[in-house]
Amino acid sequence: GQQVMQIPQYQHVQEGEDFTTYCNSSTTLSNIQWYKQRPGGHPVFLIQLVKSGEVKKQKRLTFQFGEAKKNSSLHITATQTTDVGTYFCAGRTSGANNLFFGTGTRLTVIP
Amino acid sequence: SQTIHQWPATLVQPVGSPLSLECTVEGTSNPNLYWYRQAAGRGLQLLFYSVGIGQISSEVPQNLSASRPQDRQFILSSKKLLLSDSGFYLCAAGGYLNSPLHFGNGTRLTVT
Numbered sequence: 001g002q003q004v005m006q007i008p009q010y011q012h013v014q015e016g017e018d019f020t021t022y023c024n025s026s027t028t029l030s031n032i033q034w035y036k037q038r039p040g041g042h043p044v045f046l047i048q049l050v051k052s053g054e055v056k057k058q059k060r061l062t063f064q065f066g067e068a069k070k071n072s073s074l075h076i077t078a079t080q081t082t083d084v085g086t087y088f089c090a091g092r093t094s095g096a097n098n099l100f101f102g103t104g105t106r107l108t109v110i111p
Numbered sequence: 112s113q114t115i116h117q118w119p120a121t122l123v124q125p126v127g128s129p130l131s132l133e134c135t136v137e138g139t140s141n142p143n144l145y146w147y148r149q150a151a152g153r154g155l156q157l158l159f160y161s162v163g164i165g166q167i168s169s170e171v172p173q174n175l176s177a178s179r180p181q182d183r184q185f186i187l188s189s190k191k192l193l194l195s196d197s198g199f200y201l202c203a204a205g206g207y208l209n210s211p212l213h214f215g216n217g218t219r220l221t222v223t
């Protein structure tokens with residue numbers, strides 16, 4: 001079955017440092033979405049990437065979709081304490097209704 | 112915009128007892144609906160999804176079942192809970208083609 005892996009599982013950074021999480025799928029994806037889950041909360045949609053090689057930015061967050069549409073990354077520049085949470089990628093194969101979530105990366109930002 | 116209502120927020124149930132979690136959706140019609148489970152500190156496991164009334168797809172064989180009696184109502188059930196059923200249950204709506212998922216606030220279930 002489809003698997004979506006993320007690395008690292010955990011990341012501790014000093015406030016102001018950069019952070020990157022990587023997402024890899026065992027199958028080619030039609031699109032990939034990124035979500036953020038604050039501690040004790042529910043996942044909240046951040047962004048979607050559809051095109052091969054696509055790059056999107058949201059303030060300090062940069063999202064990339066690989067050329068082969070099997071991997072993606074999220075990079076946060078100059079982390080802040082408000083960035084704390086678990087970041088999930090979620091992928092869908094062509095024509096599928098279900099969305100498979102990655103294993104998530106839990107980010108801790110040390111003030 | 113969509114609003115996902117889930118209740119209860121927390122639940123403690125003994126092993127062997129039944130379970131019924133309800134999810135209702137506002138702000139959209141004919142949504143795709145999903146049940147996910149998240150074990151403590153873990154990722155999201157897709158349990159069931161539905162593309163319409165009475166249409167349920169199961170991703171993981173287990174002692175849970177789902178039903179969709181109305182367009183915007185999705186129910187997760189069990190006849191007899193196991194300890195391993197403990198977790199954070201999340202209902203979500205949307206996800207049609209390229210649309211994002213909107214999650215409810217979740218139910219934290221502890222089976223004792």
